[in-house]
Structures are given as structure tokens and as C-alpha cells.
Amino acid sequence: MIARRDVFQAIADPTRRGIIQAVAQQSLNLNAIADKFDMSRQAVSLHVKILQECGLVVITQQGRERYCEAKLSQLKEVSNWVDQYRQFWNDQFNSLDRYLDKLH
Amino acid sequence: MDNTNQHSANAALVITREFNAPQQKVFNAFAEAEALAEWWGPPGFPITVVAFNFRPGGVFHYKASMQGQTAWGRFVYGQISRYDLLEFTSSFSNGQGGVVRAPFSDKFPMEIFNRLEFKEQDGKTTITLTGYPVNATEEEMQFYASMTGNMQQGFAGTLAQLEKYLLG
Numbered sequence: 174m175i176a177r178r179d180v181f182q183a184i185a186d187p188t189r190r191g192i193i194q195a196v197a198q199q200s201l202n203l204n205a206i207a208d209k210f211d212m213s214r215q216a217v218s219l220h221v222k223i224l225q226e227c228g229l230v231v232i233t234q235q236g237r238e239r240y241c242e243a244k245l246s247q248l249k250e251v252s253n254w255v256d257q258y259r260q261f262w263n264d265q266f267n268s269l270d271r272y273l274d275k276l277h
Numbered sequence: 278m279d280n281t282n283q284h285s286a287n288a289a290l291v292i293t294r295e296f297n298a299p300q301q302k303v304f305n306a307f308a309e310a311e312a313l314a315e316w317w318g319p320p321g322f323p324i325t326v327v328a329f330n331f332r333p334g335g336v337f338h339y340k341a342s343m344q345g346q347t348a349w350g351r352f353v354y355g356q357i358s359r360y361d362l363l364e365f366t367s368s369f370s371n372g373q374g375g376v377v378r379a380p381f382s383d384k385f386p387m388e389i390f391n392r393l394e395f396k397e398q399d400g401k402t403t404i405t406l407t408g409y410p411v412n413a414t415e416e417e418m419q420f421y422a423s424m425t426g427n428m429q430q431g432f433a434g435t436l437a438q439l440e441k442y443l444l445g
Contacts, residue, residue, distance in 0.1 A: 254385045254386055254410070255290050257381075257385065258290055258389065258408060259290055259292060261319075262290075262292050262406060262408070263292070264319070264320045265316075265317065266292075266294045266296075266404070267320075268316045268317070268318075268320065269296065269303075269306055269316050270296060270297075271316070272306060272312070272315050272316035273296055273297070273298040273302065273303065273306065274297075276298070276302065
């Protein structure tokens, strides 16, 4: 089984961020993406593959063309760490508060 | 702190909290194994200190247990300036002290850099915590930051705006 790619890693690359923005507006086939970013179809395929592996885009076959569509829910998952971490620290600070009170 | 960290801090989680105790006492709660054993760790999971070396590059390795469940955590200390400043990188860990993924989410960062600044006024101490993922690149942070004027909201608010922007 291939390890799922990290979303952080996937969006670290400016071209891939550009691709996400573009396909979030409308589904695009690989040629259209290649034209938009002035890249070879091969290079586009590689970026799209990485985005696909971490679930940020899905590829659908429409006739002879493969279309690339954005799945932004993955980005939300990335954002959740902040909420989780804020909650974690609030709990820690509450606990520290009680500990300091006991020391008095 | 290098440039990358400076930039990253612009899009980080920031929490400020005031404690009703002098600075030295608050700082020492982080600086002594016996103190950490009393208050650090997930709520309801008492911790056991496995290793504690409070110096730059040193490691705090601990075990948290409740009802048969066991988890380990690890800090690697960065800058330490007694009573004023404490930096460490925190992560979930295994029993050997290696870094592991968060047990609850594969999207939670592997390692998080934490910087705590301590300031005392009128016998009360304020901690300002700044935290951000170690594996996030500067570009990524700028990407998040570029999508919002208010970076204090952190990623959650930023990404909600990003989504709106992208869906235009």
C-alpha cells in the first residue's frame, strides 16, 4: 500500500496551490491545466497525482478526457489542528492554574 | 530563531493566559520534572516522566495512561532563558522516544514548535504561547496568511475564507 501523502506537503508547492485554485473555480482537464500554467502535460500529471493522493483533487473520466476537480474538505481537516491544539493548551493552562493554586 | 520561524509565527496559533502567581513560580512549573508530573498531560491522564533534561536540545519524554490506554509525548527543548522564555518542539511519541503521528488524526502535524514568553506584572504572570507546525514551509504559511487580513484567527478562520475565495 502506498503511503498517503501529507496535505501540508502537497500544498507547500506554489504550482500545486495554483492548480487547486484553478480547479476550484471549474473542473479542468489536464491539457487545460498545462496551458494555464505553461507546463508540459507530464509535469501537470505529476502535480495532479500528488494532489490526488492526498485527496485535494479527484479525477473523473468524461469521454476521452480526464477532468480534475477540487475537494476542499481536506483543507478544512488541515485547519482543524489549530482548534484541537488550542483546546489542548486551554486544558493544560487550566491544569497549571489549579497546580499553582495548590502551591500557595 | 531563524527567518522561517519568524515568518511562520505570522500565521500561528497564539494564546495568552494570565496566572495568579509570580513569574518564577510559573516558569518553574515547566522547568521541574516533579512539577510537570503534577499538571502536564491530557486531562484525566496522569503522566509518568520517563526522561527529563531541561536544557537546549534536551528531551522531556513522558507516558500518559488511563484505563489501559497508554500514549507517550515528547518535547525537545530549544531556547531557554530562565523565567522569561521557553521554546520546545512537541510531538506524540512511542516508548522509545521516537516521533509518531497523533493517534486521533492523520492531519495533525507531526511536530509543533512552541514558544512561551513569561511576563510578570503586579504579581501576576502572563504566558504568551505561539505554536505552529514544524513541517509547514514558509510558502505554505504565506499561502494561509495571504488569504486573510487577520492572522490571529489562525488557520481555521483563514481556511474558511480561503474556501469562500476559491469558490468565488
